[in-house]
Amino acid sequence: MEIRVLQYFVTIAEEKSISKAAQKRHVTQPTLSRQIKELEEELGTQLFYRGSREVTLTEDGHYLYNRALEILSLVDKTSSNLMEKGPVSGTVTIGAAEGRSLKSVFAVAKDIQATYPRIQFNVNSANADDILEKLNTGILDFGIVARDVDKNIYDQLLLPTQEYWGVLLPKNHDLANHSSLNWDDLAPYPILLPNQSESKTFFNQKLPNKIQIPATFNLIFNASLMVEAGMGLAITWSDLVATDSKESPLTFIPLEGDLPPIQLSLIWKKHSQQSRAAKVFLAALKDAFAFLSIS
Incomplete structure (x- = not known):
């Protein structure tokens, strides 16, 4: 072929x-x-x-x-990568989950481009399953995920800012006035879940047995449209959808229970042959986030 x-x-x-x-x-x-x-x-x-x-x-x-x-x-x-000569240039390809921590990553990217204007960034929104697959095949230079990874295969750098789980629902919903929600509160309603395997497994264990799951999603914008259309309530991370304005028909309510905060991290394959642009990016991130450590 x-x-x-x-x-x-x-x-x-x-x-x-x-x-x-x-x-x-x-x-x-x-x-x-x-x-x-x-x-x-x-x-x-x-x-x-x-x-x-x-x-x-x-x-x-x-x-x-x-x-x-x-x-x-x-x-x-x-x-x-093989043809690189002269000033550092090239494209750094990143597969990323959605989250507030990306703001700090993009701030570093902006600083890099001030010094190395010929470096470009290609950012693909994806879930962890897709990111790991494309890291393994070399399509991506880096992934940003919110899950434990095999430290024998990947190196990892924690990113600042933690997320937490909650429910995205219409402002006129019966549950909209609650300050927080638990699993039993969700039992009567259809629920939309993130479609990555680890999240689905976790929530299927937590949610009541007979709960209806009419759809799953990998991008929160699509999930917000499904919530607006009345398909269900979406379990998602904090601050991914702007709900504070009067114009927004949606609100976000935190979930109670044994839900640890979500920590995003940058990952890359161990011993991978990185381009000069990728090496510059990684070095800058390590300098910026050196105060964080992997336990």
């Missing part, structure tokens, strides 16, 4: 047309068709449905498309 063929495949998937993809890639249509046919034969599966007006991805095609994007991204990143 050649990189060039993966590039052809991705272009066809995005253009939904072999002829348009051929024009974009500056190759002939028969050449492109032959390359995709050979790729399908190599993989032993059909990648496209061929219609009269457009081509669309099969289920296996969708899988390959997502993996191809990751592979091509890693190839570009590797090439850029």
